[in-house]
Each structure stands twice: as structure tokens, then as C-alpha cells.
Amino acid sequence: MELIFLTFVFVLAIFLGFELINKVPSTLHTPLMSGSNAISGITLVGALVSAGAAHQELATWLGTAAVAFATINVVGGYMVTDRMLAMFKKKDQGEG
Amino acid sequence: MSEEMLINLVYVASAVMFIFGLKLLGSPDTARRGNFISAVGMLCAVIVTLIDQNIVEYQYIVGGIVAGGLIGALVARMVAMTSMPEMVALFNGFGGLASLLVGWAALAVAMLNASDAAPVPVFMLVTVFLSILIGGLTFTGSLLAYGKLSERISGKPFVYTGQRVVNSLILLAVIVCAGLFVVDPSNQNWLYLAVGLALLLGVSFVLPIGGADMPVVISLLNSFSGIAAASAGFAISNILLIVAGSLVGASGIILTNIMCKAMNRSLSNVLFSGFGAVTKSDGPVIEQGEVKPLTPEDAYYILEAAASVVIIPGYGMAVAQAQHIVKELQEMLEDNGCEVVYAIHPVAGRMPGHMNVLLAEADVPYDQLLEMDQINPRLETFDVAVVIGANDVVNPAAREVESSPIYGMPVINADKARTVFVLKRSMASGFAGIDNPLFFKENTRMIFGDAKETLNNLVKAFD
Numbered sequence: 001m002e003l004i005f006l007t008f009v010f011v012l013a014i015f016l017g018f019e020l021i022n023k024v025p026s027t028l029h030t031p032l033m034s035g036s037n038a039i040s041g042i043t044l045v046g047a048l049v050s051a052g053a054a055h056q057e058l059a060t061w062l063g064t065a066a067v068a069f070a071t072i073n074v075v076g077g078y079m080v081t082d083r084m085l086a087m088f089k090k091k092d093q094g095e096g
Numbered sequence: 097m098s099e100e101m102l103i104n105l106v107y108v109a110s111a112v113m114f115i116f117g118l119k120l121l122g123s124p125d126t127a128r129r130g131n132f133i134s135a136v137g138m139l140c141a142v143i144v145t146l147i148d149q150n151i152v153e154y155q156y157i158v159g160g161i162v163a164g165g166l167i168g169a170l171v172a173r174m175v176a177m178t179s180m181p182e183m184v185a186l187f188n189g190f191g192g193l194a195s196l197l198v199g200w201a202a203l204a205v206a207m208l209n210a211s212d213a214a215p216v217p218v219f220m221l222v223t224v225f226l227s228i229l230i231g232g233l234t235f236t237g238s239l240l241a242y243g244k245l246s247e248r249i250s251g252k253p254f255v256y257t258g259q260r261v262v263n264s265l266i267l268l269a270v271i272v273c274a275g276l277f278v279v280d281p282s283n284q285n286w287l288y289l290a291v292g293l294a295l296l297l298g299v300s301f302v303l304p305i306g307g308a309d310m311p312v313v314i315s316l317l318n319s320f321s322g323i324a325a326a327s328a329g330f331a332i333s334n335i336l337l338i339v340a341g342s343l344v345g346a347s348g349i350i351l352t353n354i355m356c357k358a359m360n361r362s363l364s365n366v367l368f369s370g371f372g373a374v375t376k377s378d379g380p381v382i383e384q385g386e387v388k389p390l391t392p393e394d395a396y397y398i399l400e401a402a403a404s405v406v407i408i409p410g411y412g413m414a415v416a417q418a419q420h421i422v423k424e425l426q427e428m429l430e431d432n433g434c435e436v437v438y439a440i441h442p443v444a445g446r447m448p449g450h451m452n453v454l455l456a457e458a459d460v461p462y463d464q465l466l467e468m469d470q471i472n473p474r475l476e477t478f479d480v481a482v483v484i485g486a487n488d489v490v491n492p493a494a495r496e497v498e499s500s501p502i503y504g505m506p507v508i509n510a511d512k513a514r515t516v517f518v519l520k521r522s523m524a525s526g527f528a529g530i531d532n533p534l535f536f537k538e539n540t541r542m543i544f545g546d547a548k549e550t551l552n553n554l555v556k557a558f559d
Contacts, residue, residue: 003219006330006338013339016115017346023122026442027462029351029449030180032121033318035131036347037187039114040321042138042340043194045145046332050201051160052151056208059201064156066197069190071164072171077187078135079172084180084453085128091461 412485
């Protein structure tokens with residue numbers, strides 16, 4: 001039953017993703033990529049449990065490495081996206 | 097309220113914030129706010145996860161977060177806008193690696209708790225394998241893409257006979273390893289072999305893909321990094337990972353599709369054909385007429401008299417870092433009473449939207465950037481089209497020469513403008529060695545030299 005439930009969520013989220021992203025104009029495609037890349041760093045949430053659960057040495061080390069890599073993804077991704085989006089200006093907004 | 101309930105409620109809120117953030121990314125006015133909301137969603141998810149009662153040790157978590165956070169922040173601040181494609185590739189790779197590690201760690205814990213009476217469920221073994229496979233190939237594929245984009249290694253496609261067979265065999269071998277491991281989880285060697293093969297697959301799958309096809313590959317790897325996170329979510333039964341991962345997966349698939357359409361090629365053609373290596377003509381380039389070179393001084397007189405100019409940038413503008421001087425030229429022309437717009441091809445540059453970000457950095461307003469479909473119907477009304485470091489995306493052979501490898505690809509019809517300036521380093525054939533009849537057209541003038549220097553001379557002439 002759990003499998004069905006998770007698959008259900010998965011399929012709905014994919015369709016939702018298609019609807020959302022189709023509306024993003026091409027001028028924002030690079031920020032979209034780096035921003036969605038930051039979201040894919042959500043693996044961090046899974047990594048936290050592996051790193052902190054103290055089950056077993058191997059899992060702790062794998063989890064800690066995953067925490068580090070996912071954090072690079074999350075922090076770097078959001079920051080660089082923000083940096084890019086701050087540069088997008090309309091004509092009447094003048095020089096910045 | 098139980099702890100688990102609280103965690104899951106916050107996860108729902110985080111998912112809503114991701115969705116809302118992506119929705120706001122649909123317009124440049126709200127995009128920055130959208131990104132912020134999405135970041136807040138991530139922060140909430142991370143904080144609430146830390147109250148999970150399974151977490152008893154915090155020193156490793158703090159260490160990992162501090163190290164990752166510092167590196168991420170540093171890279172995000174330092175990176176030049178022209179290097180954005182390779183940075184996104186690298187971050188994609190880290191996301192993939194994190195998913196691989198999470199899947200593996202979850203398996204290690206499950207194996208420890210399993211007994212003969214209660215073995216690790218097959219469902220979990222399969223999803224762990226998926227996150228290892230997809231995460232692993234995303235990691236090495238992205239690293240290779242990073243190397244190619246940053247020109248640490250040659251951006252040329254690397255093709256050999258039987259490449260497709262070899263790639264298919266590696267994929268098959270991973271699946272066989274997965275099958276053997278699911279049957280007998282006590283033999284860990286199959287797991288290690290599968291990890292190694294997944295890493296190898298990433299390399300062998302990006303090897304045949306050349307520089308100009310990179311927008312497709314980055315989009316695809318972006319999608320993979322999301323799918324890898326979703327499969328890690330299946331492995332640890334975490335709904336938030338599944339939702340966020342599949343949103344990213346869908347986003348990457350859409351971008352991949354847009355890029356493929358903009359090149360009039362199918363995804364399998366991009367992935368397997370090694371464009372450029374196979375289409376390179378062996379004979380000498382056929383002369384299709386006379387090339388008419390022009391000095392920047394003469395170009396100035398034409399631009400000075402022009403009432404409307406369309407600027408068509410390509411990857412060459414990024415290489416020459418010429419976006420700021422382009423903006424200066426635009427201002428000079430506008431002060432002169434000339435209308436200036438930019439025409440952006442979807443695959444100009446090395447990633448989707450590459451040109452838009454560079455021009456935004458140079459303070460070019462985004463409403464002055466027109467997409468191919470907006471500009472093509474009105475191109476014949478422009479006095480001058482200035483092509484800066486673009487080649488294939490303005491190649492009229494895509495419309496006129498049926499034998500051309502890019503025949504059928506939608507291009508910006510630069511040749512329809514009254515006069516066309518092509519800023520180009522030399523007459524050496526560009527990527528893939530495809531002839532570009534634009535250079536020989538009656539109304540085309542070639543301005544040879546470094547794009548930045550040429551533009552500098554033009555701006556000086558206006559002063």
C-alpha cells in the first residue's frame with residue numbers, strides 16, 4: 001500500500017511540475033535551472049537523518065558526506081539564483 | 097501533537113512553498129521573491145527534520161552543514177556570470193552524489209536491522225538501487241560536463257565505434273547487479289560493482305556530446321538530479337523528497353524538450369550521434385561567393401545612419417566577455433535615435449537562458465530581449481543585424497540547404513535584415529564545421545577580430 005501511495009504522490013507532483021514550469025519564460029531559464037537545482041538539494045533532509053542517527057559507522061560517514069554535498073547544492077544554488085535574479089531589470093526601472 | 101505529525105505538517109508547508117516559489121519564477125518581476133520563498137521552505141524542512149528523535153548525534157551534521165554551506169556560499173559569490181553553465185553542472189553533480197549517498201546509507205541501516213525472518217523489503221532494495229544508479233550517473237556525467245564547459249578538457253565529442261553498444265551493456269550490467277543483489281543482499285560486492293558501474297555510465301554517456309549540445313545535457317542532468325532525489329525519497333519513504341525531486345525532474349524534462357526542439361533534433365540523436373564528429377566534411381569548404389570584410393570605421397558609418405538595429409548574441413559573446421561593451425554600443429545607438437533590440441535563440445550559449453543572464457548582468461533591460469518567434473516576422477524591417485559570436489543559430493542553410501546537417505532547425509533569420517554585420521574571429525569553420533552561407537550573402541559584411549575589441553572600436557567611433 002505504501003508503494004502505491006508514494007507512487008501516487010510522485011505522479012501528481014510530476015504533472016504539477018509540468019504545469020508550473022511550462023509558464024516560465026525563456027529569459028528566466030538559467031535562474032530556473034539553478035533555483036530548481038537548489039530544490040533538488042532537498043536530499044539534505046534525508047542525509048540529516050542518516051548522519052545523525054548513530055546507527056552504524058558506515059551510515060554516519062555516508063550521511064555526513066551527503067549532508068555536505070547537499071548543503072553546497074542548497075546554499076550555493078539559492079544564493080547564485082538570487083544573485084542572478086537581482087540583475088533582471090525592466091526598461092523603465094532605469095540603471096541599477 | 098506527535099513529533100512525527102509535526103514534521104510531516106511542516107513538510108507539507110515546505111512543499112507548498114516550493115510550488116509557490118516555482119510559480120513566482122514565472123515572471124521576472126516576482127522571480128526573486130519566489131526564489132526566497134523556496135529557500136525559506138528548504139530552511140523550514142531542514143530545521144524540523146533536526147527534531148527527529150532518530151537523530152542523536154549532531155556533531156557530524158553541524159560539520160557537514162558548515163563545510164557545505166561555506167563552499168556553496170563562496171562559489172555562489174565568486175562565480176562569474178559567464179561561467180554559470182559549468183557551475184550549474186557542478187552543483188547538479190553534487191545533488192546527484194548526495195542522493196547516491198543517502199540511498200546507500202539508508203541501505204546500510206536497513207541491512208543492519210534486517211534478519212532472516214525480516215529481510216530488507218524488495219521495494220526498498222529496488223528504490224535504493226535506482227537512487228544509486230541515477231545519482232551516480234548524474235554525478236560523474238555532471239563532472240564531465242563541468243570539465244567540458246570550463247574547457248579543462250576538450251569540448252569536442254568523443255566518439256568510437258560501438259559506443260551505443262558499450263553504453264547499453266554498462267546499463268544492462270548495472271541492472272544485472274541490481275537483480276543479483278536483490279536476490280542475495282548478503283553479498284555486498286554486487287552493490288559496490290553497481291556503484292562503480294553507475295559512475296562509469298555517467299562518463300560514457302556524456303563523452304560523445306559536444307560543446308554546442310551542452311544546453312540539452314545540462315537540462316537533462318538537471319532533471320536527473322531531481323529524479324535521483326525522488327528515488328532517494330522512495331528509498332527512505334520521505335514524501336517531501338519525492339515531491340521536490342519530481343518537481344525538479346519535470347522542470348528539467350521540459351527544458352530538455354525545449355532545447356531539442358530549438359535544434360530540431362530528437363533527444364536520442366543528441367545523446368548518441370556525437371554531432372559534429374560525424375557531420376564534419378572531409379573536403380575543403382566550398383566557396384559560395386565572396387566574403388566582404390569591413391573595417392569597424394566603415395561599420396560605424398552604416399550604424400550611425402541606421403534607424404533600427406537588432407543584436408544577435410551567441411556563445412562567442414560569452415567567451416569574449418563582451419556583454420558590457422555590447423550594452424555601451426546599445427546606449428550609443430539609442431542616443432543617436434536608433435531603436436535597438438536583442439534577438440535570443442533558445443540554444444544560444446551553453447545552457448538555457450545563458451545569453452539573457454549575461455545581458456542582465458550588463459544592465460540590459462529584459463523587455464528589450466526578444467525570442468526567436470517574436471523577432472523573425474519583423475527582421476526585414478531592421479536596417480542592421482549585428483551577429484556577435486553566433487554561428488549555427490543564424491545559419492540560413494537551416495532553411496535553404498536540404499543537405500545541411502542542420503536543415504530544418506529553427507534559426508533567427510539574420511540574413512533578412514537590410515545589412516548584416518558578422519563579428520567573427522576568422523573564417524575558420526565553427527563548431528561542427530558546417531558551412532554558413534550567411535557569410536557569403538550579398539548584404540553581409542564580415543568584421544574580423546576579437547568581438548570585444550571590434551565593439552570597443554565601434555563605441556570609440558561614436559564618441
